[in-house]
Amino acid sequence: MADPATYRPKPGEIPTSPGVYKFRDPHSRVIYVGKAKNLRSRLTSYFQDLANLHVRTQTMVTTAASVEWTTVATEVEALQLEYTWIKQFEPRFNVKYRDDKSYPSLAVTVGEEFPRAQVMRGPKRPGVRYFGPYSHAWAIRETLDSLLRVFPIRTCSSGVFKRAAQTGRPCLLGYIGKCSAPCVGRVSAEEHREIVDDFVSFMAGRTDRYIRGLEEEMKEAAKELEFEKAARLRDDLQALKQSLEKNAVVLGDGTDADVIALSEDPLEAAVQVFHVRGGRIRGQRGWVVDRVEDVDTAGLVEHFMQQLYGSEQGEPGIDTETVPREILVPELPGSVEAITEWLSARRGAKVEVRIPKRGDKAALMETVAQNAKQALALHKTRRASDLTTRSVALQELADAIGMDQAPLRIECYDISHLQGTNVVASMVVFEDGLPRKSEYRRFTIKGSDENGATNDDVRNMHEVITRRFKAFLKEQEEEKLIDATIGDRKKFSYPPQLVVVDGGQPQVAAAARALADLEISDVTLVGLAKRLEEVWLPDEDDPVLLPRSSEGLYMLQRVRDEAHRFGIAFHRQKRSKSMVASALDDVPGLGEVRRKALLAHFGTLRKLRAAQVAEIAEVPGIGPATARQIHSALAELPVSRAVNAATGEILDGGESRNGPDEE
Incomplete structure (x- = not known):
């Protein structure tokens, strides 16, 4: 715990102008961003007697090791810069609003030549007009189905649209009048755009003129004895009113x-x-x-x-x-x-x-x-047990392995390979007991033989830990020479409080040697052995056995299993590419460019093996004769299967997850 007096700036050094300030921890990680109309007045308030500060502010200023600021001309500029920095640095002591669910919206892809209406979730995309969000996707589909009678815009996917254009036959919606069928040329791109513009205008709230226009057209058609047209307009009018009734009228003055x-x-x-x-x-x-x-x-x-x-x-x-x-x-x-x-x-x-x-x-x-x-109330009911469990798990873990405080950041490392080939490693990161996927990393193991093989898991673990912490030390050294406020922090800038390796005593010893060689002594290291779920500490002859019901053990298992999953996905990706290349080496006239084209077209070796000769011949640059040779070569390729030595589990597609005492 730092004393704020050790980094308190002199009052005369702080300007009185508007600005934005950042508190950083001992590793230069930004932990809080704030703005002020008067920087001197605001920053001085943080360095008063700790007893007078709120408990959350006390925690923040004692966690910090430095403070810096940037002056701006106006309070509006300070507001904009504060938001930019909060988004960039994600400070742990700043308020972060989390969506309680992924809400669907009605989206119109106005940036396309033939815009499409559809249900969309997730972040907003360029060239798309959004309406909503709605509580349920079915509510969007019901509303859209009602409006397609009046605004028959495209709702089909790109694949359906292209197939209809090729065959000259529209989909069912085109036949029943709920799509203007631009795919087969019933309307031009300009006419379809006009329909889309009317639909967007209606959804944006400008409904009265459409209602009045349809009513006038219906009366005029009835007056001219065009009763079929009048009936169709009447049904369209009812469809519009039905869709409007789904949205409660709350204010009568057209409030936006x-x-x-x-x-x-x-x-x-x-x-x-x-x-x-x-x-x-x-x-x-x-x-x-x-x-x-x-x-x-x-x-x-x-x-x-x-x-x-x-x-x-x-x-x-x-x-x-x-x-x-x-x-x-x-x-x-x-x-x-x-x-x-x-x-x-x-x-x-x-x-x-x-x-x-x-x-x-x-x-x-x-x-x-x-x-x-x-x-x-609902969130607290759902989340209370989760928050409590995570806190208990981290504290149990800290107590079991002798840490002074619960680990804020945990990193776990796992080695994956198939009989020593395509050796890779994974690093996953958990902060406050939750995965932080943006900081996951993957390693390709160096130093293997000419066939890309190495069976020495202990050496592999030593290499990975060495590479990770060498990168950390290098970036720490660079940050002493370059202002850390310039650009984003680099990928290895933050050290963990706890390192978990997937393995037993040998893997832990290898990781400990790597840390000792780099003179890193402030990181706690443990290994989790899969066979009996023992927790191994460096230089200890006996493991720590946590109760099977321990929340701390469950946390370690979650971290280890996530490292397994992430490592296997990377191993599968590399193995698929290498197997395609090796299987096709003997096919005459098939060079690297066409091998890459095959992999890009089919994605995986499994899909390529399942393809027929005609399908392979569809790949650019592959003729019928070459396609037959490729099909024959893949048919002779044996299907490899790997077995987890600790559990006997057959790993689909041959992925081997080397645990602590395996192989």
Whole structure:
């Protein structure tokens, strides 16, 4: 635990202008980012008597080892820079809002020549117009099915569209009038684009003119005795009204607003947002957040608005209606003027942020707040046991292997190969008991023989640990010469508190030698042997046996199994490529370029072996005669199967997962 006085800057060194500041830990990792209208006033507040600070702020300042700042011209610039750094560094003491589920949206691919309407999840893509999100995908499909009578736009996949264009026959929707069938030329690209534009305009809330237009057309058709046309328009009108009824009318003045409400407790908060467009609820979303920093309701609202509207800043294909004209909040953020100016710049028009006091909007705010309250209660029910279990597991693990505190970062290493060929290693990372997949790494083992084989798992483990920590030391040395604020941190910059190797006493001893050779002594090392799930420590003759019901043992097993999975996937990828190459070496006239083309076309050796001669001949550069030779060569290739020596398990496709006492 660091003493904040050791890195406290002199008051005269800190400017009084607006700016953004970063606290870093002893490894130069950014752990907190904040902004201030007056940097001197704000930073000085962190270095008062610890007893006067909130417990979360105490933890942050005692974890930190340095503080730095960047001045900007205005508070709006500080707001933008703060968001950019939070997104870049992901500081552990900053509030992070997590979606409580993956919500589907109705998406229209307006960037394509023939735009398509479909259900989409995940991050927003350029050139796509989104509506929603919705609570359920079936709600989108029901709405879309109703609207296709009036707006017969394309909904088929690219494959179906291409096949219809080739055969000259549209799909079923084209025959029943729910698609204008641009694939077979019933409408031109320009005419289909007009239908899409009308559909997008209707979904954006401009519904009245379509309703009135259809009513007038229906009356005119009836007046001209065109009763079939009038009946069709009547059905279209009913379809539109039916789709509108699915969205509750909440406000009568065509309001374009997002309504934000929170429910909080001392540890967590839940946020709910209702998206109101054209006076109707068009979508709803929910987030949850751990209150890792000392922040009040106004601060939570400010952070949430940054993340909700800032994540799309500068992305192509995002329409301006992402930011509505009005944002209703339970409490105004402290820098409401800066937030309003920033949002107005994002929208390209004036945005108002306010608290609803009375009337329909205040009533809607109460409804959203009730949803947030229920969401927090449900989240706590689901998550409480998980949070408690992870904390217990990490503490049990620390106690069992003699660590002073629970490990924040755990790295696990595993070696994978098939009878000594295509040897690879995997490194997985768990932080706070959860996988951090962005920091997983893969290694191709060096020093193998001319056939790419090596059976020495102990030597392999020594090599991997050496390479990983040499890279760490090198990058630490580089950061002393270069300002660490320039660019992203490199991939090995963060050391673990605990290293787990998949193996027993020999593998642990090899990893310990690698750390000792590099003079690294502040990393705890253990090995997990698969046969009896023993935990081995360096220089110990007997393993640590954790109870089978131990949460600490379960955590180690999760980490080890994830390393197995990640390593096997990499091994399978390398083995598939090498087997294709070796199997085709003797085929006359088949060089490296065409071998790569085969692998690119079929993806795996298994699919290539299953292909017929005609299918192989479809690959560019492969003729019928060569295709027959390839088919014959692959038919003679034996199917290899590997067995896990510890469990007797047959590993599909021949992947061998070398455990502690295996081979």
